[in-house]
Amino acid sequence: MIRQALVLLIFVGLSALAGAQGEKPALSASQQQQLFQKNRGMIKTLVDSSLEISQMSGDGVQRTQCYVKVVQQFREELDRAANDADPSRVAELGKHLDTVLRKGLTPSLRDAHVQIGPGGTGVEKLGEIRRDSLILVDWLQTKARDKWPDTPEVREVIDSLEKTKNDLDSIGK
Amino acid sequence: VEDLNRVPDDLAAHLDECAACQAWRRKCRAVEQLLTRLPVPESDGLAKAALLEKIRSAPVQKRPAAKPAAPRLPSAAPPLPEAPLKPVAPVLPARLNLEDDLPKKKWSIGKTAAKLWPAGLVAATLLVFAVLYLSVRNNQPPPRVPSPPDPLLDSLVKLNVELATTKTPVERVNVLARVADELNHEMREIARADATGENMQALEGMYRDVVLKGLLDQAKLVDNSQREVVLGKVEKSLALSARQADEMAEKSPQHSAVALKDAAETAREGTKRIRRLIQEALSS
Numbered sequence: 001m002i003r004q005a006l007v008l009l010i011f012v013g014l015s016a017l018a019g020a021q022g023e024k025p026a027l028s029a030s031q032q033q034q035l036f037q038k039n040r041g042m043i044k045t046l047v048d049s050s051l052e053i054s055q056m057s058g059d060g061v062q063r064t065q066c067y068v069k070v071v072q073q074f075r076e077e078l079d080r081a082a083n084d085a086d087p088s089r090v091a092e093l094g095k096h097l098d099t100v101l102r103k104g105l106t107p108s109l110r111d112a113h114v115q116i117g118p119g120g121t122g123v124e125k126l127g128e129i130r131r132d133s134l135i136l137v138d139w140l141q142t143k144a145r146d147k148w149p150d151t152p153e154v155r156e157v158i159d160s161l162e163k164t165k166n167d168l169d170s171i172g173k
Numbered sequence: 174v175e176d177l178n179r180v181p182d183d184l185a186a187h188l189d190e191c192a193a194c195q196a197w198r199r200k201c202r203a204v205e206q207l208l209t210r211l212p213v214p215e216s217d218g219l220a221k222a223a224l225l226e227k228i229r230s231a232p233v234q235k236r237p238a239a240k241p242a243a244p245r246l247p248s249a250a251p252p253l254p255e256a257p258l259k260p261v262a263p264v265l266p267a268r269l270n271l272e273d274d275l276p277k278k279k280w281s282i283g284k285t286a287a288k289l290w291p292a293g294l295v296a297a298t299l300l301v302f303a304v305l306y307l308s309v310r311n312n313q314p315p316p317r318v319p320s321p322p323d324p325l326l327d328s329l330v331k332l333n334v335e336l337a338t339t340k341t342p343v344e345r346v347n348v349l350a351r352v353a354d355e356l357n358h359e360m361r362e363i364a365r366a367d368a369t370g371e372n373m374q375a376l377e378g379m380y381r382d383v384v385l386k387g388l389l390d391q392a393k394l395v396d397n398s399q400r401e402v403v404l405g406k407v408e409k410s411l412a413l414s415a416r417q418a419d420e421m422a423e424k425s426p427q428h429s430a431v432a433l434k435d436a437a438e439t440a441r442e443g444t445k446r447i448r449r450l451i452q453e454a455l456s457s
Binding site: 027028029030031032033035036037038039040042043044046047048049050051053054055063067070086087088089092096099100103104107108 | 319320321322323324325326327329330331332333334336337338339345348349352356359362363364365366367372375376379382383386387390391
């Protein structure tokens with residue numbers, strides 16, 4: 001009898017553990033309010049940029065300019081989080097910045113290069129944005145390796161930035 | 174004294190009074206009794222006689238009055254007899270304890286402390302380190318609680334980069350409708366936690382821009398043949414958002430309720446204009 005009860009108890013405990021691992025803990029209203037307060041600047045920039053991008057979706061050059069602003073905003077927030085020694089926030093913002101660089105800025109730059117052509121007007125400006133972006137990625141990787149806390153999430157961001165650098169480097173070649 | 178039963182008078186008088194010496198006498202008697210039980214090796218008596226004669230003929234040496242230092246072993250010790258000794262089986266009774274007869278020693282704090290000083294030193298050192306560690310630890314700032322990732326920020330980043338790859342107004346309408354949903358949902362989530370209503374107002378402003386500028390502008394570009402299907406879903410989504418915002422406004426503090434009612438009004442306005450666009454397409 002006792003053995004059966006013990007087996008049942010262990011089974012229930014393991015099931016509860018497995019169930020708990022499957023779900024992310026829900027945030028309380030207060031936590032969400034604090035997160036919004038903290039990220040309000042970036043959220044406003046993202047919403048504004050989404051509206052601008054939707055208006056100019058066919059224009060790669062303008063879309064690229066739009067992403068430059070988003071990248072700049074994320075870079076400032078990321079630097080602040082790194083100075084505050086907040087590893088989880090550094091990893092979170094690093095991942096977002098990498099996403100914006102790779103999936104927002106890079107395809108926009110590629111489209112702009114195609115639209116302008118090799119000798120077209122504004123190609124120098126695009127080259128400048130590409131070089132600045134590569135410098136930013138290098139700076140981020142160096143900062144991540146030397147200054148940010150060494151966590152699996154940060155290492156993942158460093159690896160992902162390497163792919164972004166390769167993508168950016170291949171534009172216009 | 175050769176015989177313990179016949180002691181000189183002065184010694185006997187002392188023995189009558191001294192408990193320690195009485196104990197020693199009892200101990201000596203016990204040893205004598207036990208010695209008689211030891212097996213004696215066979216002997217012709219010559220060796221014993223020679224040994225006794227040697228002892229008797231040796232000059233008597235007076236012991237020094239006081240010992241200035243511990244006695245040293247002679248540098249040249251007399252050689253031990255080479256003949257092997259026969260092993261002798263022990264005959265002492267198992268329970269015999271000669272110390273039992275001796276007067277009991279008195280317990281003393283000083284003596285005990287003198288014996289235990291190394292353990293005391295270790296304990297004192299550990300205590301000092303524990304006090305130092307606790308005081309240093311209390312001065313350190315509490316460990317930072319890791320902030321959870323922001324789901325709204327995560328969603329908006331994904332939707333933003335998704336917009337970069339859109340090619341048609343239909344795709345852009347769908348992405349912008351999801352942006353509007355995220356903002357409306359966030360308003361309902363933080364309505365009761367926003368103490369001043371400032372964040373609610375900021376969200377309401379963003380929501381209005383997305384619905385009445387971004388979404389409607391792109392909706393106008395959707396081809397007439399697709400409007401009923403594409404914009405019909407957006408119309409329903411906006412109508413639901415308006416109802417949910419109104420419901421939450423009833424349960425929220427005044428400053429948040431105002432922002433929620435404004436958002437509900439924006440959603441209703443968006444619904445109305447979207448319906449008009451659908452009707453235009455149907456009537457054309």
